[in-house]
Amino acid sequence: MLSAFTNCLKIPELRQRIIFTISMLFIARVGANIPLPGIDPEPIQTFFAEQAATGANLLGMYNMFTGGALLNGALFALGIMPYISASIIMQLMGAVFPTITRLQQEGDVGRQKINQYTRYLTILICLVQGTLLITALTRNPGALIQGFSIQEYGQIVVINPAVFMVTSIILLTAGGMILMWLGDQITQRGVGQGISLLITISIISDLPGAVATLMTMFNTPVGAETEPLGAPQGILMAILFFTVTASLVAVTQAQRKIPVQYAKRVVGRKVYGGQSSFLPLKVNYSGVMPVIFASAILMFPNQIFTWLGAATGVRFFSQIAEFIAWGTWGYYLTFGSLIFIFSYFWVSMMFKPIQIADDLKKYGGYIPGVRPGEPTARFLDFTMTRLTFAGASFLTIIAIFPDFLLNVYNVPYRVALFFGGTGMLITVGVILDTMRQVETYLLQRHYDGFLKKGRIRGRSSRAKQTLADQSWKENFALWRPFIVIAGGLLSLGLLLSFFNS
Numbered sequence: 001m002l003s004a005f006t007n008c009l010k011i012p013e014l015r016q017r018i019i020f021t022i023s024m025l026f027i028a029r030v031g032a033n034i035p036l037p038g039i040d041p042e043p044i045q046t047f048f049a050e051q052a053a054t055g056a057n058l059l060g061m062y063n064m065f066t067g068g069a070l071l072n073g074a075l076f077a078l079g080i081m082p083y084i085s086a087s088i089i090m091q092l093m094g095a096v097f098p099t100i101t102r103l104q105q106e107g108d109v110g111r112q113k114i115n116q117y118t119r120y121l122t123i124l125i126c127l128v129q130g131t132l133l134i135t136a137l138t139r140n141p142g143a144l145i146q147g148f149s150i151q152e153y154g155q156i157v158v159i160n161p162a163v164f165m166v167t168s169i170i171l172l173t174a175g176g177m178i179l180m181w182l183g184d185q186i187t188q189r190g191v192g193q194g195i196s197l198l199i200t201i202s203i204i205s206d207l208p209g210a211v212a213t214l215m216t217m218f219n220t221p222v223g224a225e226t227e228p229l230g231a232p233q234g235i236l237m238a239i240l241f242f243t244v245t246a247s248l249v250a251v252t253q254a255q256r257k258i259p260v261q262y263a264k265r266v267v268g269r270k271v272y273g274g275q276s277s278f279l280p281l282k283v284n285y286s287g288v289m290p291v292i293f294a295s296a297i298l299m300f301p302n303q304i305f306t307w308l309g310a311a312t313g314v315r316f317f318s319q320i321a322e323f324i325a326w327g328t329w330g331y332y333l334t335f336g337s338l339i340f341i342f343s344y345f346w347v348s349m350m351f352k353p354i355q356i357a358d359d360l361k362k363y364g365g366y367i368p369g370v371r372p373g374e375p376t377a378r379f380l381d382f383t384m385t386r387l388t389f390a391g392a393s394f395l396t397i398i399a400i401f402p403d404f405l406l407n408v409y410n411v412p413y414r415v416a417l418f419f420g421g422t423g424m425l426i427t428v429g430v431i432l433d434t435m436r437q438v439e440t441y442l443l444q445r446h447y448d449g450f451l452k453k454g455r456i457r458g459r460s461s462r463a464k465q466t467l468a469d470q471s472w473k474e475n476f477a478l479w480r481p482f483i484v485i486a487g488g489l490l491s492l493g494l495l496l497s498f499f500n501s
Helices: 002-008 012-031 042-051 058-065 081-094 098-104 108-139 161-189 194-204 207-218 231-253 289-312 315-323 329-350 353-362 374-409 413-419 421-444 461-466 472-500
Strands: 255-262 265-267 270-272 276-282
Touching: 002 012, 002 421, 012 161, 012 194, 012 421, 058 194, 081 098, 081 108, 081 161, 081 289, 098 108, 108 161, 108 289, 161 194, 194 421, 207 413, 231 374, 231 413, 231 421, 255 374, 276 374, 289 315, 289 329, 289 374, 289 421, 329 374, 353 374, 374 413, 374 421, 413 421
Parallel strands: none
Antiparallel strands: 255 276, 265 270
């Protein structure tokens, strides 16, 4: 593992991509901590600090996706979710409008046109969400943040409301477009999928605070209402964390291997085919996208109806927002249903059994026991339908697992988020995808990947011979300064987070 990270820095192209990706993520984190002019984030931060132990709502989950930018009243308070919402709308429009469908089938030219429409739609969504957010913060912040009181916590907007509204809407829209641009740049010139990495780094940014909260659970002050946890509870939590993480990795990597036999063909003097292979069908074919889509869809109407109720004072909008609010049966029912819907929708968009069956028939391949052509397509469709049901069920269970820990065992939601849920699903899936891309560069240069065994990589004999003369001591000596600096920064960050929590 250590030698793989060392090899990443030896490949000039990969090294440049990694440095570029880290730089773009750094810019995103800086923008998440630059407050809007005229806003005082301290009242919101104080309120959320007092509510941290009781749970979370969709506003808190939205704050998690923005990496705390919403809590800080920052330039990137809208996060990357407007772009994701626009992408979802364009995908749904492709299934309804023939014009969008034709663009999706026109290759690179069509995708560029769809990306252009998606960016225009992102601007519109940023304007709408920014207007509703600023209007609610200015007129009635208590309706936007349930339980918040200006008399108790103080005023949020400290300048002229009209000036604040105009400038903040422009800055929020610009912040959303900057994040979209950063994601596109990471995808094109960096490593990994840019939008997913921006969400992942936003989720991981709360890890020091979660560690500090976890430490307070084992060191509660004298006279507190709850007793401190002991060593057995700590061991059980560690085992649960590694079990959930291992399960996420296993299901993400799990696949059903469909055997494929190729008939022999004689072309001129050469004989082709005659070998056996397999067709890998992933259990979780759609990856983390259904959870992201479901979360975005739930956040979007909840915010809209909450902000409409706060801005207009109409009770009907607030009732709809309360129905899909976090912790209600309507929320869990809607969330689980959306995960199943988007799982099957994503598979129907990406997995083409008819095309696969035609390709197999064209090249003389067939599945043993299944006739080529249409029967093969039906078999693949039936198999993928069952696999998708299993994958969607697993996604639903993991997505609501933190709520189970919160409601049954009273684990603070800030800590429970790292024992499953949307955040862990996104983090594990994105890290695995990024590791695959990095590993591709390593194998192309005849270097070893991250693992000597496992499905994340393929091992070549040339890679073994190339690295045979590299000792572990040389790798450790190269990485020793980075390890010392990283360890010092991590210790300092944990210490400061502990005192500030």
